[in-house]
Amino acid sequence: MSAGLKLICHDCDTANRVPADKLGSGPKCGTCGAKLTDGKVHDIAFKTMEKSVKSDDLPLIVDFWAAWCGPCRMMAPQFAQAAKTLAPHVRFAKVDTQSNPDATVRYNIRGIPLLILFDKGREVARLTGARPAVDIEAFVRTHVAQTA
Template sequence: MTANVKLVCLECGTTNRAPADRVGAGPKCGTCGTKLADGKVRALDAAMLDKAARTDDLPLLVDFWAPWCGPCRMMAPQFAQAAQALGPKARLAKIDTQDHPQVSTKYNIRGIPALILFQNGREVARLAGARPAAEIEAFVRQHSRQPA
């Protein structure tokens, strides 16, 4: 029997289950049809971040950023490149700390850009500062555990 992974649809918020060995085949949300692990960076709000961080079985790397932050804007293409490379092994998202200031307090963000890796309902690791795609990918691979 194949193990399932839980994935929150980052568009509609529905929790979905997918066979762990089929995540690479591009499962879609049962409610809205959005691909769940397509290698794209998704923008989150505070409620979606809380739900995904608490629920997702796949590693979820979140970039805490703001539009006025030069290093954040410089890192954005690198973050998107890392999302493509990590594909179905991890999901990458970002949250605008200017629009959602409560997340900075909740997650004790002292400077941006800040990357926090979540898995199985808890924070696994964090990384501060703008990074190239290769470092982002290595960070996720080093600190994540693949689901059973």
């Protein structure tokens, strides 16, 4: 039996324990049934993101964006493609800075889109501006070894 990984459900905020060797088989939340490592980008609240950053055993990359931001909307499909490529070893989320102004203060966000990579409860690196999927994937692989 492999070690269990703790993952916060991005739909219901519940902590889940998932065997590491089952990440690729689509583990689901024990409370709401949502997939935990589905390779999709989840639009989450700042509170959920903070909980996930502190608790998750997998790296989390967050796109800080806003609906009015043209480059943010332009990058969204690229971010989604990178999420599919790096699943199930990295989780992807979006936080709307207009709906969650505390995020801009907490992380000193001066411009969007901004990608912040979190691992083991701390910020690992930042990437600013709209980027293609290959750049996002390379950025994550550079800073998190187990995604190769």
